[in-house]
Amino acid sequence: MLSKDLKRIEDLQVRKNVSLLPLTSFRIGGPAHLFLVPWTLKALEQTVSYLSNRSISYKVLGQGSNLLINDKGVKLVMTLTALNRIHSLQHGRTAHGHPFKTVSVEAGCRLKSLLSWSIRNSLSGLENFSGIPASVGGAISMNAGTNKCSMAEAIDAVQFTGPDGSCWFRRDQLQFDYRSFRLPDKTLISAAEIQFGKSSPDQISRRVRKVMYKRRTTQPIGEPSAGCIFRNPQGDSAGKLIDQCGLKGLRIGDAEVSKKHANFIVNRGKASAIQVMNLLKIIRERVKKETAVELVPEVSVWGMET
Ligand SMILES: Cc1cc2nc3c(=O)[nH]c(=O)nc-3n(C[C@H](O)[C@H](O)[C@H](O)COP(=O)(O)OP(=O)(O)OC[C@H]3O[C@@H](n4cnc5c(N)ncnc54)[C@H](O)[C@@H]3O)c2cc1C
Structure with missing residues (x-):
């Protein structure tokens, strides 16, 4: 019903079951059950209006560089990549x-x-x-x-x-x-x-x-990640605190605290969102215990509680 209605909007591409994994820099995440690509501002406006007026929630995907997406995926995703002039x-x-x-x-x-x-x-x-x-x-x-x-x-x-x-x-x-x-x-x-x-x-x-x-000399560029995983606490560096706790290289499955930059978690192959979440939890607990600093995730998490 929803997809049928949305397909009536001119210049809106509606796709089903689109894998989000290759659309994120982390290479993690399940599919979008519905994936919307507006090709004009008018199509975007009509889509947002249609969804908002029916209180249907949706996620907005940019370049996918700051995202950790649930392995089961998410219901409705819209990307603005075709609006790029x-x-x-x-x-x-x-x-x-x-x-x-x-x-x-x-x-x-x-x-x-x-x-x-x-x-x-x-x-x-x-x-x-x-x-x-x-x-x-x-x-x-x-x-x-x-x-x-x-x-x-x-x-x-x-x-x-x-x-x-x-x-x-x-x-x-x-x-x-x-x-x-x-x-x-x-x-x-x-x-x-x-x-x-x-x-x-x-x-x-x-x-x-x-x-x-x-960047190339200080960050694990080229390895799948979502950039800095925690915000820097005021006047401090999350990477420095994680490093001080000896957590570089800590690994759960294929999710690993980068050996090059401790505030990056890298996907060494087939890391799942759950593995990354578990690693986040351990890092936060250890840093809290050893430095009394509460780290706050910078990465946007879809479909899971941080
Ligand atoms: C190797 C690497 C290095 C990085 N270095 C840095 C760095 O130096 N500094 C830094 O700040 N970040 C860095 N990042 C993180 C990332 O690049 C930034 O957070 C970036 O702004 C994310 O943009 P995006 O288009 O990929 O957004 P996405 O990851 O797709 O989305 C991020 C959030 O923005 C929302 N969003 C996206 N588009 C829109 C829109 N049009 N309207 C409303 N909401 C929207 C999404 O819903 C989501 O909540 C790095 C990431 C990687 C992988």
Whole structure:
């Protein structure tokens, strides 16, 4: 019935039993019983309106880089990957006389694609985000960043889509926090505006290479993971605390605390969500016992209690 109704929405692709495992960087998770791909903003608006008006809950999938999905899967997933256009809006000068360009980007666009586009167009501003695997929507929703940057500083405006359609909120109306963002009720992120500065492609590429070098030498890039698994406690580092407790290399099944970076859990083959959850529990207990710090997961967990 639900899938029949949804199939009536023009430009909405409705698929059944789609495996989510290859759509996550962790390579873990069961299927989505229904998987929705809107190809236009109108299709997205109609779908969100249909689901919200019937109080049908659904999950939004970005690039799947910060997710731990239940092995049994989830009922209803929508992805915005087909909404990925980028266009320049306007250019001008800041109060200090520096040239800038404002760019509008749909939420399904990958940060990596946006960064490549900005290099080709001599636009700087996203270099410190190099190597963060994310869609624009996912990056905003997690307020992704490093100790040098966060989406909160990069974003000028966000477009939300909810039961009553889409509307833009300016920067001062948005509520970012450390690795979190307050979404207005029953909405998702459908687009954003970002202000870029001007720089030469060579200079931007050099900065990107520097950031990527640091990542490659400190993180288990290339091994399936969901990035940092715990938030950093204020003024401290979750990785350092886990390392101090001697937990690097601790393994349950194929889920292992990375030997390279203790705040990463890597999937060494066929790790299950349960194995990762059990590992999280042990890490939290040990760190609490030995340092009195309560670690809070950064990874978004679907279909299980943390
Ligand atoms: C190797 C590696 C390195 C990483 N390094 C970093 C890092 O340096 N800094 C950092 O902050 N993170 C890092 N991460 C984690 C991850 O890249 C970020 O959290 C990223 O923002 C997730 O974006 P995503 O599109 O993959 O979102 P997903 O993982 O798909 O989703 C994450 C959450 O965002 C929600 N969401 C996604 N799209 C939307 C939308 N359009 N509207 C509303 N909600 C949405 C989802 O429902 C989910 O709750 C890393 C991950 C990996 C695997």
